[in-house]
Amino acid sequence: TQTVSQSDAHVTVFEGDSVELRCNYSYGGSIYLSWYIQHHGRGLQFLLKYYSGNPVVQGVNGFEAEFSKSDSSFHLRKASVHWSDSAVYFCAASTTGYQNFYFGKGTSLTVIP
Amino acid sequence: EAAVTQSPRSKVAVTGGKVTLSCHQTNNHDYMYWYRQDTGHGLRLIHYSYVADSTEKGDIPDGYKASRPSQENFSLILELASLSQTAVYFCASSPWGAQDTQYFGPGTRLLVL
Numbered sequence: 001t002q003t004v005s006q007s008d009a010h011v012t013v014f015e016g017d018s019v020e021l022r023c024n025y026s027y028g029g030s031i032y033l034s035w036y037i038q039h040h041g042r043g044l045q046f047l048l049k050y051y052s053g054n055p056v057v058q059g060v061n062g063f064e065a066e067f068s069k070s071d072s073s074f075h076l077r078k079a080s081v082h083w084s085d086s087a088v089y090f091c092a093a094s095t096t097g098y099q100n101f102y103f104g105k106g107t108s109l110t111v112i113p
Numbered sequence: 114e115a116a117v118t119q120s121p122r123s124k125v126a127v128t129g130g131k132v133t134l135s136c137h138q139t140n141n142h143d144y145m146y147w148y149r150q151d152t153g154h155g156l157r158l159i160h161y162s163y164v165a166d167s168t169e170k171g172d173i174p175d176g177y178k179a180s181r182p183s184q185e186n187f188s189l190i191l192e193l194a195s196l197s198q199t200a201v202y203f204c205a206s207s208p209w210g211a212q213d214t215q216y217f218g219p220g221t222r223l224l225v226l
Contacts (some may be wrong), residue, residue: 004155032212043117043203043217044156051212090155094211099144099163100171101211103155 002027004093006104014112015083021076021107023091030096033074035065038088038106047089050074061085083113116140117218119204125224132191134221136204144207145187146171146215147179149200156203162187163210194225 003026013019025031034049048059055067065076074091091104116139126132138145144163148156158171160179168179176198178190191198201222205215 034214036215036217041220043219044205044215045217046214049214096212099161099169099211100158101146101215103148103157105153105155 002093002095002102004091004102004104006089006091006107008107009105010108010110012110012112013081016080017111018079019077019081019085019109021089021091021109023074023076023104024072025074025091025093026072027093027095032094032096033065033067034092034101035059035063035074035076036090036092036103038090040087044090047076081109081111083111085109086111117204117206117216119202119218119221121221122219123222123224125226126191126194127226128194128196130194132194132198132223132225134189134191134202134204134223136187136189136218137185138187138204138206138216139185140206140208140216141184142206142208142216143184144210144213145181146205146207147177147187147189148203148205149173149198150203150220151200159189159202196225199223199225 035047036044038044050067088106094101146161147159162168162181180188204218207213207215
């Protein structure tokens with residue numbers, strides 16, 4: 001069974017703090033990993049993705065994520081958050097030849113101004 | 114900019130009634146998807162399509178039908194709506210499948226009474 005788990009349902013930080021949102025997956029074979037952001041009442045928007053190459057990928061708005069095969073992880077980080085980063089963040093994974101994109105349950109990030 | 118629109122944006126339906134949710138994309142993408150979002154469950158794939166006049170089952174297709182009459186349009190049909198189908202439904206498109214970036218619509222909030 002292919003799974004994507006996000007261990008933290010809620011994370012609260014202050015503006016200017018750094019943040020790491022965790023994502024672990026369990027898949028066999030080649031894997032495609034992505035992060036999406038959902039602001040309240042809106043659809044999901046793409047942040048970044050990884051398939052191969054440099055394990056650290058840069059995304060929009062200062063976000064980056066690091067792939068680790070040994071840890072089966074793809075954690076999302078930002079060095080200095082802004083109040084507008086408050087949203088729900090979803091990690092998602094897929095594999096070659098498979099049309100489903102498995103989403104984690106999401107992590108709600110609250111940034112206190 | 115990729116554009117996926119959904120209609121209606123919200124709907125109240127009665128148990129046993131028929132509900133049709135519509136999705137339109139102007140991205141010229143081959144792939145389109147229907148997901149449902151429930152609190153604490155992330156997004157789950159209902160149906161998808163990679164070509165007009167053809168649809169495929171996702172992970173939770175029971176109680177739903179899909180229709181792709183053209184490349185631009187993809188509908189989700191609930192023939193006999195049930196209370197358990199109360200959720201937010203998202204449509205998405207992508208150029209060449211689940212390994213590619215998905216572009217989401219704003220969502221349709223469905224309440225079945």
